[in-house]
Amino acid sequence: MAPLDGNAIGGPLLELSGREMTAADGPCGQCGPVFQLAELRGYASAPGAVGRCRSRRAVVLALTSIRGQSRVRFRQFRLLDNPGAGSS
Secondary structure, X not given: OOOEEHHHHHHXXXXXXXXXXXXXXXXXXXXXXXXXXXXXXXXXXXXXXEEXXXXXXXXXXXXXXXXXXXXXXXOOEOOOOXXXXXXX
């Protein structure tokens, strides 16, 4: 399965958070580099999608939609308080 650009998960993240999230920065909890959510490798799956770190391909977020309820779970990823501060 070919990866999607991280921007493909921007719509669902906007719906869940009420703000544009693709420019949000955070470090991968497994390997450490800071990147924007738009830089993730996205993979669509049934009932949602996952975002993987570009370096080690660890799953750092999971989007699900079950019975009309959408949820996002950040795994091994922490959003920085100052968006844009860690991007290169």
